[in-house]
Amino acid sequence: NAGVTQTPKFRILKIGQSMTLQCAQDMNHNYMYWYRQDPGMGLKLIYYSVGAGITDKGEVPNGYNVSRSTTEDFPLRLELAAPSQTSVYFCASRHRGRVSEKLFFGSGTQLSVL
Amino acid sequence: TQLLEQSPQFLSIQEGENLTVYCNSSSVFSSLQWYRQEPGEGPVLLVTVVTGGEVKKLKRLTFQFGDARKDSSLHITAAQPGDTGLYLCAGPSHGSSNTGKLIFGQGTTLQVKP
Numbered sequence: 001n002a003g004v005t006q007t008p009k010f011r012i013l014k015i016g017q018s019m020t021l022q023c024a025q026d027m028n029h030n031y032m033y034w035y036r037q038d039p040g041m042g043l044k045l046i047y048y049s050v051g052a053g054i055t056d057k058g059e060v061p062n063g064y065n066v067s068r069s070t071t072e073d074f075p076l077r078l079e080l081a082a083p084s085q086t087s088v089y090f091c092a093s094r095h096r097g098r099v100s101e102k103l104f105f106g107s108g109t110q111l112s113v114l
Numbered sequence: 115t116q117l118l119e120q121s122p123q124f125l126s127i128q129e130g131e132n133l134t135v136y137c138n139s140s141s142v143f144s145s146l147q148w149y150r151q152e153p154g155e156g157p158v159l160l161v162t163v164v165t166g167g168e169v170k171k172l173k174r175l176t177f178q179f180g181d182a183r184k185d186s187s188l189h190i191t192a193a194q195p196g197d198t199g200l201y202l203c204a205g206p207s208h209g210s211s212n213t214g215k216l217i218f219g220q221g222t223t224l225q226v227k228p
Contacts, residue, residue: 004156031214040123042202042218043157050213058215090156094214100164101214102147105156 002026006091006106013081013113021076021109023091031094032074033058033103034066036087043090049074081113116141118203118219126225127193135188135222137203144206146186147216148177151200193226200224 007022025032030051035043045058049068063085065077078085088110092103121136137146145164149157161170163179163186170177174197176189190197201222207215 033214035218040220042118042220043204043216044218045207045215048213048215056213059217092156096214100162102159102162103157103214103216105158107155 004091004093004104004106006089006109008109009107010110011112013078013111015081015083015113017081018077018079019081019111021078021089021091021111023074023076023106024072025074025091025093025104026072027093027095027104028071029093029095029104030071031096032068033092033094034064034074034076035090035092036060037090037108038087046076046089078111083113085111086113087111116205116208116217118205118217120201120203120219120222122222123220124223124225126227129194129226129228130192131226133190133193133224135190135201135224136185137187137219138185139205140184141208142183144183146179146183147204148186148188149202149204151202151221153199157200157202190224193224195226195228198224198226 004025033048034046037043044060047066049055088108090108091106147162148160151157161177166181166183168179174191178187203219204216
C-alpha cells in the first residue's frame with residue numbers, strides 16, 4: 001500500500017517559472033490537503049479538497065492553484081514562482097474512522113526558487 | 115486567531131534522560147494530536163487526545179490533554195537516539211465545519227545523543 005505519493009522530491013526553479021507538484025493517494029480518501037513547512041513555522045495550509053471537483057483555500061493560498069479531477073490526485077500548481085515560495089511542501093489525505101481520524105502525509109517536495 | 119505554541123523549540127539531551135514538550139493555546143480545542151517527523155519525511159501521527167485531563171501512553175511516551183483543553187504535553191522517559199525528530203502538535207481549525215483542517219504548532223526539534 002503506497003499511501004500518499006509526492007513527486008518530485010526536490011526541485012529548483014528560477015523566479016517566474018511555473019511548475020506542478022504532484023500528489024496521489026491510493027486509500028480512496030475524499031479529503032486531501034496541501035501544506036507548506038518553513039523552518040520554525042510549523043505547517044501552514046495552502047489548499048484543501050473535500051472530494052473530487054471541490055477545492056477551497058486554506059490559510060496561505062496566494063500564488064498557488066489546485067485542481068481535483070479524481071479522488072486519487074490533487075496537484076498543486078505554482079505560477080510565476082517567487083523566492084517566498086521556497087519551502088517544503090506536503091500533501092496529505094484524511095482517514096475518518098468511527099472513533100478517530102488521522103492525516104497521512106507524503107514525504108514532501110523540497111522547492112527552492114532562486 | 116488560533117495559535118498553538120510549542121516549547122521548547124529545540125532540545126538536545128543525552129540518551130537516558132527524561133524530557134517534556136509543551137503545546138499551549140489561549141483557545142479551547144475539541145482534540146489535539148501529536149505528530150513526529152523525521153528528516154526528509156512527512157509527519158506521522160503518534161496520538162490523539164480528546165478528553166480534558168486525558169492521559170495516553172505509547173511505550174515511553176506519555177501524552178496529556180489539559181483539563182481545560184487548551185494545552186497538551188508530551189513526556190518522554192529514558193529518551194533514546196531513535197526518538198530524535200521534530201515533534202508537532204496540531205488541533206482542528208475552529209469553524210472548519212468538519213473539513214479536517216488542522217493548525218500546527220511550530221514544532222519542537224529533539225536531538226538525543228548516544
